[in-house]
Amino acid sequence: MLVLENIKKQFEDGKYILDGISLEIKKGEIVSILGPSGSGKTTLLNLILGITELSSGKILYNDKDMSNLSLQERNFNIVFQDYALFPNLNAYENIVYGLKNKPDLCSKEEVDELVELLNLKDHLDKDISELSGGQKQRVALARTLVMKPEVLLLDEPFSALDGIIKESIKQRIRDIAAKYNLTTIIVTHDPEEALTISNKVLILNKGKIAQFGTPREIIESPEDEFVREFILRQLEVKKDNIYNLFDRQELERQAG
Ligand SMILES: Nc1ncnc2c1ncn2[C@@H]1O[C@H](COP(=O)(O)OP(=O)(O)O)[C@@H](O)[C@H]1O
Ligand SMILES: [Mg+2]
Structure with missing residues (x-):
């Protein structure tokens, strides 16, 4: 709570x-x-x-x-209003970026599951500039969720x-939210x-x-x-x- x-x-x-x-x-x-x-x-x-x-x-x-x-100590995580994706990395590299220093946090299977849930499979190799607004939003969500936040924060996610x-x-x-019981x-x-x-x-x-x-x-x-x-x-x-x-x-x- x-x-x-x-x-x-x-x-x-x-x-x-x-x-x-x-x-x-x-x-x-x-x-x-x-x-x-x-x-x-x-x-x-x-x-x-x-x-x-x-x-x-x-x-x-x-x-x-x-x-x-x-x-870091709170382990809450946010998707900013402008998504704040790295333009020099492709979609997949963006998603797993946060795992660089914490490779054990999220298994390959768990990343795949999120990619599946967010319907991103066909877009993983794309540059950020090639993605639509909705696809960027999903990449930003996946990138945040691989970090297994205790609480997920979203600022104007639909605007x-x-x-x-x-x-x-x-x-x-x-x-x-239902699947992971995520606040x-x-x-x-x-x-x-x-x-x-x-x-x-x-x-x-x-x-x-x-x-x-x-x-x-x-x-x-x-x-x-x-x-x-x-x-x-x-x-x-x-x-x-x-x-x-x-x-x-x-x-x-x-x-x-
Ligand atoms: N760093 C800051 N310094 C001074 N005033 C701020 C700062 N951040 C926000 N404010 C002021 O706080 C109020 C609320 O801002 P904000 O929380 O961004 O509102 P909302 O997200 O509801 O539009 C605004 O009047 C804004 O100008
Ligand atoms: Mg605001």
Whole structure:
């Protein structure tokens, strides 16, 4: 379980960008951090990852205080918004790059399994410049997953993708989270994305929690005016589709 305890972050100008964030994320859960631009989503992700220092508060993982541990010691891992792939290496070399210094971390079979899961088999020899947006995204995901992170962090993973590609990546992320029981935190500014991929959604408004709940709770009982107006208005037209998806997911769950 990942626990955030009263997290605060202020930068040099003294303004609180995050102001008292507390929540619990269970192992294997997919949680979206949702909010408008500038609400503090990326800052929160970077604090969890360990590349930004907390001003106050605690990050606990399985009861261990991670607040002052380095990125490596935390063993969380991120797919950045721009993927940050190495342009001088091909797709396969990118995927296994992190294993150079840790060859025992992930076996050849496990790498093959990820390549299979992410449908990358036909693209392994390609240069990064030859890949489509969706293929780059999958390479970036594979490269992160071979490192066996305890927690997978994704910053706006769908923002550069459209339509069918987006749906397919969402499904793959869900499959991977389920298969490896991998705690996954996804930053997005798009309510539809957040509500359709996650078990829980954290809605941020100016550095504070507006609501933390299941997609159904958020749609059916928005906690305040901000959630109602800002989040749900964007969704009005899409609500029926989202309910259909909930029903489908429920059926899939029951079918095992
Ligand atoms: N290193 C920094 N120094 C000062 N202000 C920052 C820094 N990083 C982010 N901010 C400010 O924090 C706020 C939230 O930024 P961010 O977390 O990137 O929001 P989001 O990802 O939700 O768009 C913004 O007002 C941004 O300008
Ligand atoms: Mg951001």
